[in-house]
Amino acid sequence: MTIKVAIAGARGRMGQEAVHTIMKDQNMELVSVLDYKEIGETLADTKLFPQTFTVPIFMDLTELSSKTKPDVLVDLTSPESVYQHTREALELGIRPVVGTTGFSDEELKELSAYSAEHGIGCIIAPNFAIGAVLMMKFAEQAAKYLPDIEIIEMHHDQKLDAPSGTAMKTASLIADHRKTHNQGHPKEKETIAGARGANYDGMRIHSVRLPGLVAHQQVLLGGDGQLLTIRHDSFNRGSFMSGVALSINKVMELENLVYGLENIID
Numbered sequence: 001m002t003i004k005v006a007i008a009g010a011r012g013r014m015g016q017e018a019v020h021t022i023m024k025d026q027n028m029e030l031v032s033v034l035d036y037k038e039i040g041e042t043l044a045d046t047k048l049f050p051q052t053f054t055v056p057i058f059m060d061l062t063e064l065s066s067k068t069k070p071d072v073l074v075d076l077t078s079p080e081s082v083y084q085h086t087r088e089a090l091e092l093g094i095r096p097v098v099g100t101t102g103f104s105d106e107e108l109k110e111l112s113a114y115s116a117e118h119g120i121g122c123i124i125a126p127n128f129a130i131g132a133v134l135m136m137k138f139a140e141q142a143a144k145y146l147p148d149i150e151i152i153e154m155h156h157d158q159k160l161d162a163p164s165g166t167a168m169k170t171a172s173l174i175a176d177h178r179k180t181h182n183q184g185h186p187k188e189k190e191t192i193a194g195a196r197g198a199n200y201d202g203m204r205i206h207s208v209r210l211p212g213l214v215a216h217q218q219v220l221l222g223g224d225g226q227l228l229t230i231r232h233d234s235f236n237r238g239s240f241m242s243g244v245a246l247s248i249n250k251v252m253e254l255e256n257l258v259y260g261l262e263n264i265i266d
C-alpha cells in the first residue's frame with residue numbers, strides 16, 4: 001500500500017530534506033504541503049525544488065485534508081505552530097509524525113490522551129537520528145551508576161527553542177530512573193545569572209548556539225576520579241532521514257501516541 005504523506009514546513013532546512021526523502025520512497029506519495037505564507041500553487045513554484053515537483057500547497061489543513069486525503073502529516077515547522085497542527089491533524093484523522101521540538105509536558109499529555117481515545121497513531125520524535133537515540137538510551141543506563149550529570153547540547157544559531165528537544169528528552173529519560181538530587185555545592189551562587197545552566201530535576205542543561213554547528217550533544221556523567229562522556233554529532237540533516245521514513249511507516253500501525261524513536265526501533 002502506498003502511504004499518502006503531507007508535509008508542513010517543506011521550505012525549511014529539515015523540510016527540504018524530508019521532501020526529497022519522501023519523493024524518492026517507492027512506498028510513499030507526497031500528496032500535499034501545508035504552509036502559512038503565499039509561496040505559490042505547487043512546490044515547483046517555490047524554486048526550491050525541481051519543476052517536476054508539482055505537489056499542491058495549502059494554507060488550511062482542513063482543505064488540504066479534504067482535497068488530498070493524506071494518511072500522515074509530517075511536521076517540521078516551529079515550536080509556535082506545531083501543537084495546533086498536531087491537534088488539528090488528529091481531529092481530521094491524519095496521523096502526525098512530528099519532528100518539531102518545543103512541546104510542553106501538558107501538551108504532550110493532552111495529545112497523548114486524544115490519540116489513545118480516538119485510536120489514531122501519532123509519533124513525536126525529538127530526534128530522528130538513530131545515533132542520538134542510542135546516546136539517550138546509553139545515558140539513561142549509565143545514570144544508574146553515575147547519577148551526577150550535566151548535558152551540553154550544541155546547535156546552529158538559527159534554532160528557536162532552548163534547551164533542545166533532545167536534551168529535554170534525555171533529561172526526562174534519566175529522571176525516570178534517577179533519584180532527584182541537586183548537584184554541585186549546596187551553597188553555590190551564580191555571579192552571572194544562567195552560569196550553571198537550566199535545572200531539570202537537579203541535572204544541569206547547557207545550550208550552545210553557534211554558526212557552523214548542526215546538532216550535537218554531550219552527556220557528562222561524573223564519579224569519584226572519573227568522567228564518562230557520551231557524545232553524538234549530526235553533521236548534516238541526512239542523519240535524520242531514515243528515522244523520518246521509519247516513523248511514516250510505523251505510525252500507520254499505531255493507535256496511540258509514541259514519544260521518542262526508542263519506542264519504535266527493535
Ligand SMILES: NC(=O)C1=CN([C@@H]2O[C@H](COP(=O)(O)OP(=O)(O)OC[C@H]3O[C@@H](n4cnc5c(N)ncnc54)[C@H](OP(=O)(O)O)[C@@H]3O)[C@@H](O)[C@H]2O)C=CC1
Pocket residue numbers: 008009010011012013014015034035036037076077078079081098099100101102125126127128129240
Ligand atoms: N526531530 C528531529 O530529528 C529534528 C527536529 N528538528 C526540529 O524541526 C523543526 C524545524 O527545524 P528546521 O528545519 O531547522 O527549521 P527551519 O526554520 O529551517 O524550517 C521550518 C520551516 O517551517 C516553516 N513554518 C513555520 N511556521 C509554519 C506554519 N505554521 N506552517 C507551515 N510552515 C511553517 C518556516 O517558514 P518561515 O521560515 O517562513 O517562518 C520554515 O520554512 C525545529 O523545531 C527543529 O528543532 C530539526 C532537526 C531534526
Ligand SMILES: O=C(O)C1=N[C@H](C(=O)O)C[C@H](O)C1
Pocket residue numbers: 101126127128155159160163164165166167214215216
Ligand atoms: O533544531 C534542530 O536543528 C534540531 N532540533 C532537534 C532538537 O531540538 O533536539 C533535534 C536535533 O537536535 C536538531
